[in-house]
Amino acid sequence: MGYQFIHLETYSRKADAKGRSTSFIFAEASRKPEASIHVGNPLPPVVVYGVGVGAVQEMHDSAAATATINVKGGHTRKVAKDKKTLHTVVASYPATMADIRADPAKRAEAEEWEKRTIGWLRSRYDDDLKSVIRHEDEEYFHIHAYVVPVDEPGMSALKYHPGTMAKRAAMDSGKEGEDKKALSKKADAAYKKAMREWQDSYYEAVAVPSGLTRLGPQRRRLTRDEWQREKVQAKALQTVVDRAKKVKESGGQFITQTKSEAEAIRTAAAQDKETADKAKAAATAAREQAEKAREEAQEAQDRATRYSGITGRLRAMWDSLGESKLATKIKQEFAAEIARLQAFAKTIQERLRAEEKRRQEAEHVAREATRDAERARDAALKMQIERDRAYALLPPERQQELAAAWPTMSMTLRPRQKKEGK
Template structure:
């Protein structure tokens, strides 16, 4: 397997030597005037994010709306020669013939592509707006486009080398350092930053894909050493693949274990809930049983009281009193009592009237008896006086025969 290839460039709308953002968008879209280097141009395929037309529109709209603060706090539109776009090219060393004819190579390229997109997202986050793939050149390769998200739309900080060099330049010379030494130090910062950027890409994408960090010419390797290094790269790739497989299996085992543990916990929770529900139901049943027992006890006591009261009630009067007292013990009895009240009152009034009449008749009889007694005494006295007169008359003269005069009793 050959070495990795990764390059980052910055572009402005004006561009240099005619290679501005417009040309870059034309090239990736395979506009004929910008694709003279391609024998048979083919349409790009979207791997992530926007298609070429949407990418162009988004960049141009942001560039027009971008504003740069100048002296006095005023804002002005950004210059046409300010870099507003970062473009990255990542190429796989497999040839297109190998890619099309060998499934294992195509699988390697797809895995490299996924790792590359993940690395780009880790590097640039939401500023990564589009990743496109070309298959119309000698090797399968990706074009990634990053748009700055600051108001001034400055793309410089998106380039690791430019960012490091700008930081050294802005800090100024160290004590005793002249301008030339300061410039050399800024250039070294640029180189170190780019080296670190490529090392990070190699560690996260190149090595897992079986790619070497550098080619043989830069390190002056012999052909045998170069092939040995490639063999080692393939072995490292296989080892990393096995490690990834083991990692995946381990993760799957952990996931299964977690899933089984979750099921056990859920089952235990369900059983605990069922036990709690059973306890609550038992407690409720116990309460209902106690309530029924209390109700039965009260009913028994009430029945006993009613039995004792029934035994005390004898005769019609007792029955009426018992009925009346019983009716007083419920709301229904109250309504019945209200309905019977007029009748009862009439009975009571009739009884009182009868008692009054009986008393008056008894008094009248007593008075009549006293009057009769007086009249009888008066009649007896008159009879005695008559007899006395007759005796006196008989002494002086014989009494003529006179019919007796009947005496009527005085009324």
């Protein structure tokens, strides 16, 4: 593995000092012959996000031709051709196309890096990110992103250049009478700080999970052994982040599964409760019917007392006796069913309480696992940053002594940098 490389540029319809205009950039991206003399065997670009280069150019040129800005007097005018209207980003993966074509594992790693990079670009540019293409006809695996601010008043692409925006803000904050040289120095420092933060954002979101370092060995004058140790550390950090991600995903899956199971149990319990309610209603109707039968039997007995003669009274008593037996039989038949339904309803309630408790415990365990994974990742990043800072404060002689004393120690070496643009 190697180190990250990502670069941004903004262009206008008018060519700059190097002859680069938006038309040239689109021509180079689409591999037109007049703009591709640096490529030995040009191949069509591969669209990995959004639309193709031709569609982006048409979108840009149409919007730029009609874009206007407000001027004094309440008037408007078309934007000048030297206005920056196209923002581009190029990111490269430290593997040659030959290696990627020959090794499926390296291709998988490069494509995973590509997905992370596109995700990072989308988070920064949102809907203004119109296209991301991959060139496979050059030495290294790399992609180009094209950002067109069609909805921005004046179609200013410089709003996406963090260094330029920070420098402008610093210059605008200058007080009246402030030394221009000091103000310019402060603005330059703001530019460099903003660009470093832009690079750091990409490092945390893409480089770390891809096993890449923040800077290369030559920029910091590292020896081969020091560079090898730093690459080993970057790979180890990638492993920590991957494990934390897997733990978080497993916790989420466990929570989802537990919620699904609990929901299924609640649904089944609801259905069982509905059945129990129906049975309870039937039992209530049976009791009412039995009570009605008892009342009818009582009425029959009352009528028997009014019968005249011994035969009539005997007949009335027999009828009353028969109706009383009927009421008793109904009560006996439904008593067992009522008791069974009451016991069943009680069991369902107990199951609901037990499953709810198990779901709450499972969610608690999953949340704790997620927090532990995130704390582990944060601790690893903080440890690396603090160690780099402490190590960078040491004089070169002391650094060499430490490297000789602990040759197996995995250490990221960062020099004290007097000036750094990103």
